[in-house]
Amino acid sequence: MSSKTRETRMRQKAEAESAVEARVAKHKAADNSDQKMARDPVLRKLKANLKKVERRLKAIDASDALNEALAQKKAMPKEQPEAKGNAKAAKGKGKAKSKPKKSK
Numbered sequence: 001m002s003s004k005t006r007e008t009r010m011r012q013k014a015e016a017e018s019a020v021e022a023r024v025a026k027h028k029a030a031d032n033s034d035q036k037m038a039r040d041p042v043l044r045k046l047k048a049n050l051k052k053v054e055r056r057l058k059a060i061d062a063s064d065a066l067n068e069a070l071a072q073k074k075a076m077p078k079e080q081p082e083a084k085g086n087a088k089a090a091k092g093k094g095k096a097k098s099k100p101k102k103s104k
Helices: 006-029 034-039 041-075 081-091
Strands: none
Touching: 006 034, 006 041, 034 041
């Protein structure tokens, strides 16, 4: 499950959901209780895989949103260099000089 594409992860999610549903249907056909289903290691593993895929999809969404925001920021025109120079002049040039140290 090392794929980073959304399409692959969506396909994996669909497969995991169908596997979980099949396992739950098998337990319901055998008239097992909810407690017995909760202790079934195969069902727990399938649910864990489903959660893993969903977590990766959220990470892909977050990454896509960040990339889109960065692309928009990059597409915006840059500020004029003169405006930056005027802002520095208003603040004062550079750091203030420090006092010389006293000698003993």
